Amino acid sequence: MEVLLTLSRPYKRIISILIDAMFIICAFWLAYFLRLSSLVEFTNQEHWQTVLFLIPFSIYINIKLGLYRAVIRYLSFQALSAIAKAVFLSSVALVILSLVLDSFLPRSIPIIYATFLFVFSAGSRLTLRNWVNKVLQEKKSNILIYGAGSTGRQLIHALQSGKEYNPVAFIDDDKKLQGLTVNGLSVYKKQELKSLISNHNISHVLLAIPRASKKAKALVIDHLEPFSVEVLAVPNMADIVSGKAKIDDLIEVSIEDLLGRDAVPPNPELLKADIDQKVVMVTGAGGSIGSELCRQIILQNPNSIVLFDNSEFNLYQIQQELNNHIRKHHSNIIVHALIGTVQNKTRILQVISSLKVQTLYHAAAYKHVPLVENNVVEGVQNNIFGTLNTAQAAIEANVETFVLISTDKAVRPTNIMGTTKRMAELILQALAKQQHNTRFCMVRFGNVLGSSGSVVPLFKQQIKQGGPITLTHKDINRYFMTIPEAAQLVIQAGAMGMGGDVFLLDMGEPVKIYDLAKNMVQLTGLQVKDEQSPDGDIEILITGLRPGEKLYEELLINKQAQPTGHELIMTANEISLTWQELEPILQELTLACEEYDIEKLSNTLRNAPSGFKPTESSCDIVFLNNQQ
Template sequence: MRGNSNPLIRVFLNLPRLHKRVISVLSDAFFLFFAFWAAFALRLEQQNWLPNYDQFLVCLVTVVVTIGVFIKLGLYRAVIRYLSDKAFLTIVYGVMASALCMIVLGYLMQVFIPRSVPIIYGALAFMFVSGTRLGVRMIVNHPKQRAKEAVAIVGAGETGMQLASALEQGTEYRPAVFVTFDRANHKSTINGLPVMSINHIAKHLPKHRVQRILLALDEDTKIDRKKLLKQLEPLSIPVQTVPSMSELVAGQARINDIRDLEIEDLLGRDPVRPDSAVVAKSLYQKSVMVTGAGGSIGSELCRQIIRHRPRSLVLFEQSEFSLYAIERELSSINQIEGLGVELHPLLGNVNHRRRCETVMRAFGVQTVYHAAAYKHVPLVEHNVIEGIQNNVFGTWHTAEAAVAAGVERFVLISTDKAVRPTNVMGASKRLAELVLQALAQRQQKTVFSMVRFGNVLGSSGSVVPLFRDQIRDGGPITVTHPDIIRYFMTIPEASQLVLQAGSIGVGGEVFVLDMGEPVKIADLARKMIHLMGLEEKTEDDPSGDIEVVYTGLRPGEKLFEELLIGDDPQGTSHPRIMMAREVSLAWEQVEEFLSQLQRASQTFDCSAVIEVLKNAKTGYAPNGDLEDLVWCNGQSDIAAAGQQDDSKVRRLSV
């Protein structure tokens, strides 16, 4: 009853259902009698015409039969405020039956009924019966429609039509205008709603008091989304989207599930499409293992791998909760889609070589995707030893286990921060790459590949959900530097690239993605502010909503990230994937660096760790001081304890 201030309407709407049906029957009976009289009065051109006994009897029987037909057709079960086209079709059938009944009764009872009267009666009866219902629906619904938020629907195709229909039945939004990309449709109407060209959107939206823009683009619509968002951004009206047709068909969402813009939209470029046939061939009926299976990248890898129907999928994860969550989700997918994949959720640490090897042998693992890593730059800067242990030694031990277990393929998930690194995380990932490159040269049984990509939107710690939360909290948005630039990709894209590389690698390659133009973080923040319907608060516009605050570069952070060390990338069978055979080291050299790193780690000597990373041909050039929290807060004690431990190790070795 919300939105209806008229007390009479509220009383009517609160009546019991039976009472409403009785009122509808009495109303129809009255208007059917009136239509009978009006048909004769119009035909005979006598405003004071009155029926005789026989004509009244025909009218009475006709009305009773008509009401009976309406009841049989279910007209009185239809809720008037939600009246559909089917209800009007029911009225047509009932009125036709009523007119036919009049003709038959007139013939059987030999009553004078001119031939045109049933036709006039039918037309009037339809007008009165349907008109009363339309009137009630308009009176009841109009205040509620006015109370709803006016929205513009971008896309006048099938998806847009479905959305408009769903919103009209809902309680939150009122479709006010369609936005089309076809100039020829400008100023036309669809379902009573005006249609305007995208080129006139700034002029017409205020006219229709639009408070929100909903993207309802058909999947086959070839639209430059980057250009579209550039046109919508200056309007400072919230822009949201609806599920894709594939999600609707799969039952994963409903058409009126309004949500914030997809990360792919903010990215402003076409997503990378994998060569499904090549990927499927490398995974179908194989035994696959994913380390770090509960992480943002690892879990998406598992979701995509399982749909290629491997024989078994081993989920290797250190976090009990993360393992439980991904195993539960994959079990649901497995059951619903009837994939028949054996799932093996296993707790374990990638630093435990024997555990990894035992797992790989037990399940006959043929392909390993190594996603287990610490990847947050500031956290690794503050926890140097743990970062090295997980990223370097974890990769080494898992790779050695794969070689010992006879694994066919091993794919490392790397990062663009491994290129000329300025932080420990990037240096540790570059050293992990060098370890695999050396192992690829040392043996021929296992094919090692590395996949390097930029920042992953939507992963844990990603800027997009962070910015979104900051905007909803009223700001400010925190950006480290006004000029900081990053390459971006989505989690599905990153996972697809990993799977693609795993299928085309022949040994020791570093694969990188052609990611297009880098994104300026500050511009991304402003775009999100505008597309959420707000204004940036600046010195020139102090009345704005959200301020962008620059906090300074974090420890180990660079202004620009690179994907390649060399400048001569080679193409691959995939048009968006490049390959770089970068400088590698012999296994003897890598082994020596690993020994030095192990000794430094065992004595918790962070400064020695940094020196090894600098000397290990990683290109590591730190842009700040050592930031390890434990080291900085107890350096002398740690050094003394480390020297004692080191002397003990030497005595034991002697």
């Protein structure tokens, strides 16, 4: 029977016509038999002539009504209505032909004939539809839809016409819907998930709750976490409404949903304050944070935007993206893409002064902890002296606002990277106390999702490759925030600065990276391989803390943070130095870098009021090889 499904459409139409012809003959003679209780008329020549003329006429009617164009597995009420019309017209034709051919036709025959023909035509098609759907469903994966609202109902229709998924039931938290049948599927409460997954061999759960908050989605995902099912989601409503996505364009559950953090809408006035109709510069413009800052800045209508980066490839990419945005929106914003390093003060001063930069976001930094541990001098020169060069150039060029992108690793640092960022903060605080026209502030926050070096894309790649997932420590945790939210908050915090401010972004609750890795595995329908599940799919391999890596990150040094006018932005009251106190330390660092004296460099950073407490001796690669 399954061979029928593989036939071409013309062959299927020929078979349908032959079957309908057989139905007409059977309906005709059954009507006579039922009326006369015998087949005495079976040998009547006029009756056979009537049937032979009736067949092509009825088939022609079927063709005109589109019965042979309809796809059987999508047979609907409209198709049944067309069948009824075709049967009625065939009955009328039977009456006319019997009169023309002078054939004996009792008055009840057309009615009986029509009844039989409708049962045969409609019944066969409905039976075939159910059989085809059953065959196709056996090849589909059984799925549950979480959310019986309008999105879930629309999703059913889309999935039933597809070839991948067979919706079995709804899950919904609304008690009013539980126990009801929606579009042919029963609605269950989430407590029944285990039995549903087991009884129906469920492979996927589809989240049809695009309007739900991230916190609500996180609770749902948390409830699904123990089950070995892949969790997919419907695109957000904005993309569906705009036409960017269709309702059945199922996507992976985002890590943002997993973290359950709802972004707070930005304050438009704060976003525009330092950008609207101004010349804005971003150092490190091609990096993860720098490029997102550029995307947010261009939305606030600057006069021009200066992209500064030492990576030609990254610079080219963000330049092209911004220029495409400008062309698309017919904007007159000017984009300047300039190659350079913040370690070259002459270059950066020339750029800032010649282009008359008014607002500067300093995102250029080496931020990968193990790499900076292995390249101490470059880390110090880029993160400390690069910041000093940029800040002094900003003062000389009368830049109005200077915002440093800092990190939670600057708090009680155990690594060179965090220490260099804390020193960069001290530099800005010292310069802020001097007399000039530049307003300095710094914004400190934790990890951003999807940035270069982030664990999330690394884990995704490792899961895709079949594992193992590598994790430095089972108890390690981190704060997380999306890149767009972080960039918007940086811009808003910069507008709030009075001079020398250290702003902290509310990162929510810290996330245990081991739990994050487990959730990512289980959301793909796989199982973590551990002592409890030795036959699992993906192993989480603990590799040990890397040089300078901390188990826990903090945002505050003295645990005292003051609220600001923005609910996600706080300000810290922390130790700072005058320029006279800081200058000798910077001179020592300069000398140590020139002499490539790693020990002196480390001792100077340790003795500076940066809170640096290294967990082990230096692991600078060049220094260690020279020692050997």
